[in-house]
Amino acid sequence: MSTPPPGKxxxxxxNRVAWTKPRMDxxxxxxxxxxxxxxxxxxxxxxxxxxxxxxxxxxxxxPLHVGSCQGCLAWGVYRSTSWQCWSCRWWFTHYPVDTCExxxxxxxxxxxGACRLCWxxxxxxxxxxxxxxxxxxxxxxxxxxxxxxxxxxxxxxxRRAARARELHQKRPPAIPETITGTRQLLLFRMPPGxxxxxxxxxTGDSRLLRYCEPVLREHAERxxxxxxxxxxxxxxxxxxxxxxxxxxxxxxxSDVTASIRYGGTQTSTLEILAAADLLVDDRTxxxxxxxxxxTTGLPQEMTGQLQLWFDVMLKGSATAPRRRPRHEQTIHxxxxxxxxxxxRWADQGHTSLAEISRQDFVEAxxxxxxNRLFADQGLRSVFAVLxxxxxxxxxxxRGVPIARSNTTIPTPLDTxxxxxxxxxxxxxxxxxxxxxxxxxxxxxxxxxxxxxxxxDGKLTLGEKTIPLAGPVLTRLTAYLxxxxxxxxxxxxxxxxxxxxxxxxxxxxxxxxxxRTLDVKPQALREDRILQEIFATGGDVRRICDFFGIGxxxxxxxxxxxxxxxxxxxxxx
Numbered sequence: 319m320s321t322p323p324p325g326k327x328x329x330x331x332x333n334r335v336a337w338t339k340p341r342m343d344x345x346x347x348x349x350x351x352x353x354x355x356x357x358x359x360x361x362x363x364x365x366x367x368x369x370x371x372x373x374x375x376x377x378x379x380x381p382l383h384v385g386s387c388q389g390c391l392a393w394g395v396y397r398s399t400s401w402q403c404w405s406c407r408w409w410f411t412h413y414p415v416d417t418c419e420x421x422x423x424x425x426x427x428x429x430x431g432a433c434r435l436c437w438x439x440x441x442x443x444x445x446x447x448x449x450x451x452x453x454x455x456x457x458x459x460x461x462x463x464x465x466x467x468x469x470x471x472x473x474x475x476x477r478r479a480a481r482a483r484e485l486h487q488k489r490p491p492a493i494p495e496t497i498t499g500t501r502q503l504l505l506f507r508m509p510p511g512x513x514x515x516x517x518x519x520x521t522g523d524s525r526l527l528r529y530c531e532p533v534l535r536e537h538a539e540r541x542x543x544x545x546x547x548x549x550x551x552x553x554x555x556x557x558x559x560x561x562x563x564x565x566x567x568x569x570x571x572s573d574v575t576a577s578i579r580y581g582g583t584q585t586s587t588l589e590i591l592a593a594a595d596l597l598v599d600d601r602t603x604x605x606x607x608x609x610x611x612x613t614t615g616l617p618q619e620m621t622g623q624l625q626l627w628f629d630v631m632l633k634g635s636a637t638a639p640r641r642r643p644r645h646e647q648t649i650h651x652x653x654x655x656x657x658x659x660x661x662r663w664a665d666q667g668h669t670s671l672a673e674i675s676r677q678d679f680v681e682a683x684x685x686x687x688x689n690r691l692f693a694d695q696g697l698r699s700v701f702a703v704l705x706x707x708x709x710x711x712x713x714x715x716r717g718v719p720i721a722r723s724n725t726t727i728p729t730p731l732d733t734x735x736x737x738x739x740x741x742x743x744x745x746x747x748x749x750x751x752x753x754x755x756x757x758x759x760x761x762x763x764x765x766x767x768x769x770x771x772x773x774d775g776k777l778t779l780g781e782k783t784i785p786l787a788g789p790v791l792t793r794l795t796a797y798l799x800x801x802x803x804x805x806x807x808x809x810x811x812x813x814x815x816x817x818x819x820x821x822x823x824x825x826x827x828x829x830x831x832x833r834t835l836d837v838k839p840q841a842l843r844e845d846r847i848l849q850e851i852f853a854t855g856g857d858v859r860r861i862c863d864f865f866g867i868g869x870x871x872x873x874x875x876x877x878x879x880x881x882x883x884x885x886x887x888x889x890x
Contacts, residue, residue, distance in 0.1 A: 321378035323379035324338050324369045324370070324379060327344050327347075327348050329344060329345075333347060335369060336349070337369065339370070346367070357371065359373035359375075359376055360372065361373075368380045381396060382397075383396065384396065386401070387402055387465055388406070389405075389409055390403065390405070391462055392463050392464060403466050405434065405466075406426070419432065420452055421433065421435065421455075421460070435460060437450065439455045439456075439461055442461060515560050515580050516580060516581070519556035519559070524559040526556075526559040526569075527552060529594065530590055530594045533590055533593050533594045534551060534552070534555075534590050538551075540809065541808075541809055541822065543586075544821075547821065550582075550583040550586065551583060553583075554577055554584075555590075557581070558587075561577065561580075570598050570600045571588065571597065571599050574588055585818075585822075589822065604646070605646040605650050609653055612653055612657040613660070616660060618669075619670045620664065620669060623671050623710075626704070626707060631649050631699070632644070639706045651696075652695060652696030653696065655688075655689050655690075655691070655695070656700070659683075659697070663678070663682070671709075671710060674701075676717075679697060679714040680718060682697075690721050691721050694720065698720075701715050702715075728844045728875060728878060730848050730849075739751040739837050740789070744831075745796045746800070746814060746816075746831050749793045749794055749831075750831035750832065751842070752789055753777075753790060754843055754846070757777070757790070758847065758864065759779075759843070760828075760843060761828035761838075763779060765814065765825045765826055767813040768812055768813060769812070769813055771813070772813065808821070810822060812825045847861060848878055850864065851878065855879075856876050856879045858873065
C-alpha cells in the first residue's frame with residue numbers, strides 16, 4: 319500500500335509539513351523565527367524540498383513520486399494520476415474487475431479474459447494479419463515495460479477489444495424478450511448509487527439492448543450515424559436496463575431523461591426506443607405545469623371548470639360542439655392574462671365561475687395594455703366552453719365590446735446590418751438572410767423548406783411559387799455545396815440542417831441561423847414590408863398577396879406611410 323502524503327502546514331495550508339518524525343506542524347517558510355531555506359534532498363540532493371528531508375521525486379507520498387501502474391505494472395506513473403498509465407485509465411472505465419484467465423491476477427479484464435499486462439505481451443509477439451495469441455503469453459515469462467509507451471494513438475486496439483468483448487462475452491442462456499404494457503407500482507423509491515448503476519451497466523447483460531440491437535443497427539446505418547453516436551445509445555440502453563424497476567416494461571421518457579446524470583444521451587435514444595415501440599411519453603408540457611401552478615389554491619369547483627376548459631383547448635373536442643386544439647403559446651397567454659382575475663374572484667368569495675356576472679367580468683379586466691387583451695380573449699374562451707358544456711347558466715361576456723390590441727408602428731432596420739448579414743462568411747446565415755430579405759419569408763417557413771421545394775430556380779411554398787432572385791441563387795449554390803461536403807449521407811429532407819439534425823429528419827429551430835446576428839427574421843420581414851409599402855405607394859392588396867398577411871396587418875404598415883407624408887394623406 320502506498321504511503322499517504324504528509325499533512326499541510328497549519329499556518330499557510332499550502333506547503334507540506336517540514337517533518338513528520340519528529341513531528342513538526344510547520345513548513346520551513348512558516349517556522350517561528352523564519353522563513354528558513356529548506357535543506358537539499360538527503361536522497362538525491364535536489365532542491366525541490368517536500369517533507370521528511372526528501373524532495374517531490376523521492377518522497378513516497380509526493381505527487382511526482384514515480385511508481386508502478388496498478389493495472390499493467392508498468393513503471394513510470396505518478397500519484398497525481400492515481401497510479402494508472404494512460405491506457406489503464408481507459409481500461410478502468412470500460413472493463414470489469416475479474417481474474418485474468420492467463421496469469422491469475424485480479425485486475426480489469428477485457429472481453430477475451432485477459433488483463434492488460436497479458437494483452438500487451440500477446441501484442442508484443444503478434445504476427446501481422448493474425449489476432450494476438452493469448453494462450454502462449456506466459457510461455458517464456460512476461461515482459462514488463464515503461465508506462466505510456468504502448469498507448470494506441472489510433473484506437474484500433476481498443477476497437478478490436480470492444481468487438482472481442484461483444485463476441486466472447488460470457489452471456490447467460492437466451493431468454494425470450496417479452497414486452498408488457500403493465501408496470502408494478504413501487505411502494506417507495508430508493509435513489510440508486512451512481513457508481514453501482516454504472517458498474518451494473520458495464521458488467522451486466524442487457525436484455526433491452528438485445529431487443530433494440532436490430533433496430534439500432536438499421537437506424538444507425540440508414541441515417542449515417544457515427545460510431546460515437548451509436549456507442550452512446552448502446553451505453554444509454556444499458557443504463558436504462560440497470561435503472562428499470564420492472565423488467566420487460568416499456569421505457570418512460572422521464573427515465574431516459576434521468577439517465578443523463580449517469581452519462582446517457584437523450585435524443586438519439588428516444589428515436590431508437592420509439593422505433594422499437596418501447597417508449598411511453600410521460601412528459602409534462604410547460605403549459606401544463608404553468609396551468610397547475612396558476613390554479614393551485616383555487617376552490618375545487620372553480621378548478622374543475624378551468625380544467626375542463628384547459629383540456630378542450632389543449633386536446634380539442636371531438637364531440638359537439640367540436641373544437642380544434644389551440645397552440646400552447648395561445649393557451650399560455652390566455653392563462654397569463656386570466657390568472658390574477660381567478661385569484662381575485664376566489665379572494666372575494668366566489669367558488670364557481672357560474673357566480674360571475676357581467677359586471678364582475680367588466681370590472682375584472684385590466685384598464686389597458688397587453689394583459690387586458692389576453693384576459694379578455696381568455697375569459698371569453700373559458701365561458702364559451704363552459705356554456706357549451708352546460709357548466710354555467712349564462713355567458714357574462716356576451717354583448718361586451720371586444721378589447722382591441724394596441725397598434726404599434728413598425729420601424730425600418732439599419733441598412734448596414736442587413737448588408738453585413740447578407741455578406742456573412744457563414745453560408746447558412748447568408749442564405750437565410752437572403753431568403754427573408756428578398757422574398758419576405760418567416761422564420762418558421764425558412765426552417766420548414768425542404769430540398770424538393772426548390773426546382774428550376776423556383777421556391778414552392780404551399781400553393782405559391784416564388785422565382786428566386788439572383789443573389790439568393792448564388793448563396794443557395796454555395797450553401798448546397800457546403801451541405802454536400804459536410805453531410806454527404808444525411809437523409810434529412812430539409813434544406814437547412816446542422817450537426818444535430820443531420821443524422822435525423824427533424825428541422826432546425828426557426829432561429830438557428832440568426833443566433834449570431836443582431837437582426838431577427840421578424841424584424842427583417844417587417845423592414846421588407848415597409849420598403850414594399852413605400853415602393854407601391856400603399857397598395858394594400860399587393861402587400862397581402864406578396865407576404866401572405868391579412869388586411870388588418872397590412873393596414874398597420876400604412877400608418878408609416880401616412881406619417882411620412884401627412885399632407886398627401888390629408889389631401890386624399
